[in-house]
Amino acid sequence: MIRLRRLRFRGGVHPEGNKQSTSNREIEPLPLPARLYLPVQQHIGAPAEPIVKAGDHVLKGQLLAHSEGAVSAPVHASTSGTVVAVEPFTASHASGLPVRTIILEPDGREIWEERAYGGDPLTMPPEEIAVRVGAAGIVGMGGAAFPAAVKLNLGSRQAVHTLVINGGECEPYLTCDDRLMQERPREIIDGVRIMLRALGADTARIAIEDNKPYAVAAMTAAAAAYPNVHVTAVPSLYPMGSEKQMIQALTGQEVPAGKLSADIGMVVHNVATAHAVHRALRREQPLISRIVTVGGGAVATPRNLEVPLGTLVSDLLDACGLKETPARLLAGGPMMGMVLPHARVPVVKGTNGIIALTREEVSARAERPCIRCGRCVNACPCGLLPLEMAARARHGDINGAADYGLTDCISCGSCSYVCPANIPLVQYFNFAKGALATQREEKRRADETRRLAAERTARLEAVKAARAQQAAERKRAAAAKAKESA
Amino acid sequence: MLSAIAAITTLGLTLGYALGLASRYLKVEANPLVDEIEAMLPGSQCGQCGFPGCTGAAQALAKGDAPVTLCPPGGRTLAEALAAKLGVDADLSAMGDVTPALAQVREATCIGCTRCFKVCPTDAIVGAPKQIHVVIQRACTACGKCVDVCPTECLQMEPVQTTLQTWRWPKPALAAA
Numbered sequence: 001m002i003r004l005r006r007l008r009f010r011g012g013v014h015p016e017g018n019k020q021s022t023s024n025r026e027i028e029p030l031p032l033p034a035r036l037y038l039p040v041q042q043h044i045g046a047p048a049e050p051i052v053k054a055g056d057h058v059l060k061g062q063l064l065a066h067s068e069g070a071v072s073a074p075v076h077a078s079t080s081g082t083v084v085a086v087e088p089f090t091a092s093h094a095s096g097l098p099v100r101t102i103i104l105e106p107d108g109r110e111i112w113e114e115r116a117y118g119g120d121p122l123t124m125p126p127e128e129i130a131v132r133v134g135a136a137g138i139v140g141m142g143g144a145a146f147p148a149a150v151k152l153n154l155g156s157r158q159a160v161h162t163l164v165i166n167g168g169e170c171e172p173y174l175t176c177d178d179r180l181m182q183e184r185p186r187e188i189i190d191g192v193r194i195m196l197r198a199l200g201a202d203t204a205r206i207a208i209e210d211n212k213p214y215a216v217a218a219m220t221a222a223a224a225a226y227p228n229v230h231v232t233a234v235p236s237l238y239p240m241g242s243e244k245q246m247i248q249a250l251t252g253q254e255v256p257a258g259k260l261s262a263d264i265g266m267v268v269h270n271v272a273t274a275h276a277v278h279r280a281l282r283r284e285q286p287l288i289s290r291i292v293t294v295g296g297g298a299v300a301t302p303r304n305l306e307v308p309l310g311t312l313v314s315d316l317l318d319a320c321g322l323k324e325t326p327a328r329l330l331a332g333g334p335m336m337g338m339v340l341p342h343a344r345v346p347v348v349k350g351t352n353g354i355i356a357l358t359r360e361e362v363s364a365r366a367e368r369p370c371i372r373c374g375r376c377v378n379a380c381p382c383g384l385l386p387l388e389m390a391a392r393a394r395h396g397d398i399n400g401a402a403d404y405g406l407t408d409c410i411s412c413g414s415c416s417y418v419c420p421a422n423i424p425l426v427q428y429f430n431f432a433k434g435a436l437a438t439q440r441e442e443k444r445r446a447d448e449t450r451r452l453a454a455e456r457t458a459r460l461e462a463v464k465a466a467r468a469q470q471a472a473e474r475k476r477a478a479a480a481k482a483k484e485s486a
Numbered sequence: 487m488l489s490a491i492a493a494i495t496t497l498g499l500t501l502g503y504a505l506g507l508a509s510r511y512l513k514v515e516a517n518p519l520v521d522e523i524e525a526m527l528p529g530s531q532c533g534q535c536g537f538p539g540c541t542g543a544a545q546a547l548a549k550g551d552a553p554v555t556l557c558p559p560g561g562r563t564l565a566e567a568l569a570a571k572l573g574v575d576a577d578l579s580a581m582g583d584v585t586p587a588l589a590q591v592r593e594a595t596c597i598g599c600t601r602c603f604k605v606c607p608t609d610a611i612v613g614a615p616k617q618i619h620v621v622i623q624r625a626c627t628a629c630g631k632c633v634d635v636c637p638t639e640c641l642q643m644e645p646v647q648t649t650l651q652t653w654r655w656p657k658p659a660l661a662a663a
Binding site for chain 2: 041091093094095097099393424427428430431433434435437438439442443445446448449450452453454455456457
């Protein structure tokens with residue numbers, strides 16, 4: 001086939017891949033750690049509500065906390081054992097704030113909770129699939145951790161014609177999706193077909209960066225039997241793994257500013273999410289483990305580990321060995337990952353990598369003034385003007401930054417990567433986005449206060465009027481009585 | 487007798503008519519800005535600004551007697567809106583330093599006296615006689631009226647804890663010039 005269009009999006013950067021140390025090593029299971037720490041918030045949305053207490057014995061896969069509200073996800077036991085406590089514990093988050101966490105001591109017997117097979121998902125009603133995916137606690141496993149069931153339900157609200165499966169994995173160091181596609185392509189394709197049914201979409205398009213030739217070959221072979229599942233190799237260009245950029249590279253269509261991909265009939269899911277869907281619907285296994293790349297210059301033997309959720313990062317680092325004390329620990333890749341406060345934080349559903357960087361790798365250079373060279377403008381995959389936005393964010397002019405398209409920024413960090421003056425552009429945007437969110441929250445609160453105050457005034461006046469009326473009626477009745485008796 | 491009644495009546499009518507005319511022709515136009523500002527304020531009449539209510543605050547703002555940062559429930563957003571409306575520069579630096587706090591009932595000492603929810607300007611407290619009351623945090627404006635009336639000091643302003651939902655990225659430190 002002649003390719004008429006180049007499969008790419010505007011901008012983007014080519015960071016050093018650093019994937020070779022782990023991309024050829026098989027996924028290895030991590031032995032059970034001494035304790036598992038399962039936060040009730042491992043996803044975007046409302047925290048789950050624990051239904052177990054200290055001292056309870058639980059089985060592998062048993063529900064520990066149920067989801068709260070429409071956008072939320074439940075938490076299951078990663079192994080059988082005893083609940084030691086439900087208490088605040090450091091979250092896997094840059095803030096280092098504590099979050100309610102279920103602490104589980106494994107008994108080492110790995111006894112599964114008994115579950116009846118729910119039937120063939122490919123003959124199930126589509127809504128049923130979404131319900132089961134939600135009950136299995138599956139969230140977007142590419143890092144964003146958005147509840148997958150919510151995205152699978154989109155098909156019932158608007159027409160979705162294409163399911164895009166994200167095998168981009170454009171972040172340096174990370175190879176967990178690459179290995180998953182090489183080792184378990186049939187499971188992923190099965191998950192994709194189940195998701196196609198849930199969405200009511202016609203075709204699935206799996207996009208894999210062309211720096212993963214083995215994954216492309218394995219997935220193409222596994223998808224060959226299904227004419228509506230296509231595998232496409234896309235160029236290796238950061239941020240290919242971003243939803244909107246991937247759609248643009250694959251189809252040439254651009255998701256309009258402020259809209260969702262579903263508005264143009266497409267939904268994007270990660271390959272690891274498809275794998276989790278397969279496990280949930282074919283084997284009745286909730287999401288209790290995931291594959292994590294342990295890498296970075298400070299790690300002695302970088303590799304991919306299949307880790308029970310709730311394992312501490314320090315256990316992963318112990319298993320892989322450290323050459324030196326890491327200068328910086330990241331959850332996720334080096335471009336968009338989060339700096340961890342220390343290694344005593346758990347692996348959660350969205351943790352795709354643990355990167356321990358050495359002092360040389362993080363070498364921060366001093367920031368210098370902007371020379372308006374425009375490299376950030378060329379690198380921005382969203383077509384924004386990072387230099388203009390940063391200048392405004394820096395002076396606290398949040399609305400000015402928003403006028404330059406702050407809400408369309410995906411925080412990919414391409415601008416910071418290319419900036420010759422080492423300006424922390426993306427850090428300014430993250431700060432400005434937070435300030436914008438605070439501003440909206442304050443506005444919402446002020447409006448709410450005004451409404452409540454008006455309602456209270458109306459109520460008090462109604463009570464007053466009712467009292468006056470009652471008094472008048474009593475008076476009239478008394479007068480009538482007096483007249484009668486007279 | 488009759489002449490006295492006639493004199494007083496005439497006097498009353500004349501003066502009344504004069505007053506009526508004066509109110510029509512010598513009418514003082516109320517500053518429309520006051521109404522506009524009042525519409526922007528939360529209207530909870532909480533009194534945290536030191537004025538008797540939102541109307542008083544609006545009048546002071548229109549005259550320029552009060553800073554635009556006077557309204558704690560309105561927060562930064564309102565201060566910015568007011569500054570834009572009045573064409574003044576807002577000094578928002580002081581506003582960020584206030585630790586947000588919300589009223590909270592200590593269940594152990596609440597006697598269910600119902601005084602607090604009667605004064606709450608946003609109906610943020612629910613309860614019934616001799617039942618423990620509770621503050622709905624989403625509706626509380628931290629005006630502190632309930633703290634003042636509570637006979638057992640069980641209502642206290644508690645600082646709001648930052649959670650994962652409310653945490654924000656800090657501003658990058660400016661490079662040394």
